[in-house]
Amino acid sequence: MDIIASYGSVLVIIAALVGFFMAYGIGANDVANAMGTSVGSKALTIKQAILIAMVFEFAGAYLAGGEVTSTIRKGIIDATPFMDLPELMVLGMISALFAAGVWLLLASYLGWSVSTTHSIIGAIIGFALVAVGSEAIQWGKVTGIVGSWIVTPAISGFIAYLVFMSAQKLIFDTDEPLKNAKRFVPVYMGLAGFVMALVTIKKGLKHVGLQVGNVEGFALAIAIAVVVGIIGKIAIGRLNIDPSADKKMQFNNVEKVFAVLMVMTACCMAFAHGSNDVANAIGPLAAVVSIVEHNGEIAKKAALAWWILPLGGFGIVAGLAILGKRVIKTIGEGITHLTPSRGFAAELAAASTVVIASGTGLPISTTQTLVGAVLGVGMARGIAALNMGVVRNIVVSWVITLPVGAALSIVIFYILRLAFGV
Amino acid sequence: MPTNAFLGVFAKSPIKPIEEHIKIVHQASETLVPFFEHAFKGEWKEAAEYQQTIRNLEREADELKRVVRLTLPRGLFMPVERTDLLELITHQDKIANKAKDIAGRVIGRELPIPAAIQEDFLAYVKRCVDATKQASEAINELDELLETGFRGREVTFVEKMLVELDAIEQDTDDMQIKIRRELHAIEGQLNPIDAMFLYKIIEWVGTLADQAERVGSRLELMLAR
Numbered sequence: 001m002d003i004i005a006s007y008g009s010v011l012v013i014i015a016a017l018v019g020f021f022m023a024y025g026i027g028a029n030d031v032a033n034a035m036g037t038s039v040g041s042k043a044l045t046i047k048q049a050i051l052i053a054m055v056f057e058f059a060g061a062y063l064a065g066g067e068v069t070s071t072i073r074k075g076i077i078d079a080t081p082f083m084d085l086p087e088l089m090v091l092g093m094i095s096a097l098f099a100a101g102v103w104l105l106l107a108s109y110l111g112w113s114v115s116t117t118h119s120i121i122g123a124i125i126g127f128a129l130v131a132v133g134s135e136a137i138q139w140g141k142v143t144g145i146v147g148s149w150i151v152t153p154a155i156s157g158f159i160a161y162l163v164f165m166s167a168q169k170l171i172f173d174t175d176e177p178l179k180n181a182k183r184f185v186p187v188y189m190g191l192a193g194f195v196m197a198l199v200t201i202k203k204g205l206k207h208v209g210l211q212v213g214n215v216e217g218f219a220l221a222i223a224i225a226v227v228v229g230i231i232g233k234i235a236i237g238r239l240n241i242d243p244s245a246d247k248k249m250q251f252n253n254v255e256k257v258f259a260v261l262m263v264m265t266a267c268c269m270a271f272a273h274g275s276n277d278v279a280n281a282i283g284p285l286a287a288v289v290s291i292v293e294h295n296g297e298i299a300k301k302a303a304l305a306w307w308i309l310p311l312g313g314f315g316i317v318a319g320l321a322i323l324g325k326r327v328i329k330t331i332g333e334g335i336t337h338l339t340p341s342r343g344f345a346a347e348l349a350a351a352s353t354v355v356i357a358s359g360t361g362l363p364i365s366t367t368q369t370l371v372g373a374v375l376g377v378g379m380a381r382g383i384a385a386l387n388m389g390v391v392r393n394i395v396v397s398w399v400i401t402l403p404v405g406a407a408l409s410i411v412i413f414y415i416l417r418l419a420f421g422v
Numbered sequence: 423m424p425t426n427a428f429l430g431v432f433a434k435s436p437i438k439p440i441e442e443h444i445k446i447v448h449q450a451s452e453t454l455v456p457f458f459e460h461a462f463k464g465e466w467k468e469a470a471e472y473q474q475t476i477r478n479l480e481r482e483a484d485e486l487k488r489v490v491r492l493t494l495p496r497g498l499f500m501p502v503e504r505t506d507l508l509e510l511i512t513h514q515d516k517i518a519n520k521a522k523d524i525a526g527r528v529i530g531r532e533l534p535i536p537a538a539i540q541e542d543f544l545a546y547v548k549r550c551v552d553a554t555k556q557a558s559e560a561i562n563e564l565d566e567l568l569e570t571g572f573r574g575r576e577v578t579f580v581e582k583m584l585v586e587l588d589a590i591e592q593d594t595d596d597m598q599i600k601i602r603r604e605l606h607a608i609e610g611q612l613n614p615i616d617a618m619f620l621y622k623i624i625e626w627v628g629t630l631a632d633q634a635e636r637v638g639s640r641l642e643l644m645l646a647r
Contacts (some may be wrong), residue, residue, distance in 0.1 A: 173575055
């Protein structure tokens with residue numbers, strides 16, 4: 001108990017530092033996945049991608065990022081056994097953040113695409129195991145996470161399939177693909193805007209102190225969708241399109257229209273990523289801050305300190321701006337012949353899945369949704385080739401991330417206990 | 423430092439190199455036209471230059487074929503069958519090989535082509551080159567086919583191109599019969615070995631069109647899945 005009293009502010013500072021480190025790692029590594037398809041299809045340049053990611057990651061983290069934090073803090077482990085040992089909870093959360101950050105950096109260095117969400121969950125499970133034993137862990141929730149390895153890619157793959165097939169039916173497989181693209185692409189834009197707006201309104205705005213009712217929220221989301229659609233229509237109208245093009249050139253022009261849409265889905269993706277993954281960095285941090293602020297009392301429902309969300313958002317943006325650029329740069333080449341229309345189906349589906357899941361508080365991984373979405377477009381025969389060997393490796397990395405995160409966190413937890421003499 | 427593993431999910435597309443390959447193959451067969459124009463006049467030096475061009479193109483096509491075969495590992499999830507793509511490029515490559523063989527044999531013997539059949543012969547070569555051109559154009563629709571998920575209007579469009587390819591091949595068959603008859607009429611005046619070689623060359627030129635048609639039917643099989 002006296003640890004928290006005497007070292008309170010030190011602990012918060014350490015937690016904030018490792019939280020920032022974690023957010024930095026997320027920004028540097030994960031964002032490349034989120035923005036990869038846009039850059040790969042040449043709808044965006046690297047600079048534009050980074051700019052968009054900065055704005056929308058931050059917006060996503062700030063406006064819709066609060067929901068998942070509570071799941072990670074309270075859902076995975078039971079706080080009750082920690083009631084008498086708050087200092088273990090504090091040290092544990094710090095070691096969890098540190099372990100996840102280290103694993104993330106190591107994996108990025110080795111080129112593995114691991115899930116940030118699962119590293120932090122594995123790490124939390126790890127320290128809880130050695131701190132109070134396995135009864136503190138809500139195994140049911142853990143089973144849910146294992147289930148999400150299948151469910152999440154399935155959902156996002158299904159959405160991607162539907163989106164791609166609808167674009168086929170409405171635009172590509174018609175007599176006048178260009179005319180239909182001009183007509184329907186703003187609708188897709190509106191759809192993306194709608195999902196984003198709805199989740200922000202329903203789940204996010206209360207973190208910034210706004211409450212919007214159900215009906216008003218729905219109406220507002222529709223209004224935003226319409227506005228986005230109109231802006232899209234104007235943007236498409238301004239495109240430089242050669243009207244005398246033959247059938248072949250028409251497809252190229254259709255892709256130009258889709259490139260406008262890609263900008264929109266890239267925004268969505270960054271927003272979704274920010275809203276979902278910032279929680280990985282700030283969830284444990286929020287727990288530490290809340291315990292210290294309440295002098296060691298583990299509150300049932302802690303308010304998020306005002307500076308925590310911006311810290312996480314800023315960490316992601318900093319990581320992206322400084323290291324993410326290098327990762328994104330590698331995308332330009334070697335990627336499959338990826339056109340805006342194919343990339344868009346994958347991204348819109350992934351973003352929608354993440355945003356929806358983030359709204360329901362399910363701790364899903366952005367990587368999972370993207371892999372699922374890419375597979376979905378592949379199933380619809382939209383992508384020239386997918387490397388199934390890599391897909392298999394990624395799935396394996398999902399599985400090993402939990403135990404590795406746990407092991408690292410246990411080691412760091414023991415070191416911290418020694419250092420603070422607990 | 424290895425690149426991001428997630429991006430590895432997108433394997434390098436085999437479609438582009440296959441389109442690239444048939445383009446080179448078509449260039450090789452196309453070069454036969456100026457080659458024969460010089461051969462007719464006995465300008466063997468110029469003809470040898472064109473033969474060299476064909477050889478270079480054939481080598482380039484070979485290289486590309488090898489790259490496609492090597493970069494098409496198992497466990498690649500594609501909208502078309504892996505075996506279909508491999509067979510397609512094998513058939514495409516045979517066109518370039520045949521073009522190289524034709525030019526090589528003619529140069530090697532400095533084979534005189536009798537003036538009486540020259541005009542029809544050139545038309546025949548050109549028609550066979552038309553067939554490889556048509557095949558090349560059809561293969562170039564592969565990425566558009568991908569765009570539309572191998573369905574609908576684009577499939578009909580490519581099928582029409584393939585019908586046209588069949589018609590061209592039919593043409594070359596008729597022309598081959600005609601030119602054989604012409605050669606038969608004058609073969610008595612020719613060096614017997616030259617005459618035999620001429621029959622062989624006529625047959626080989628026809629193979630260009632046959633092979634182009636085979637490429638087309640491979641594409642057709644892909645559409646049928």
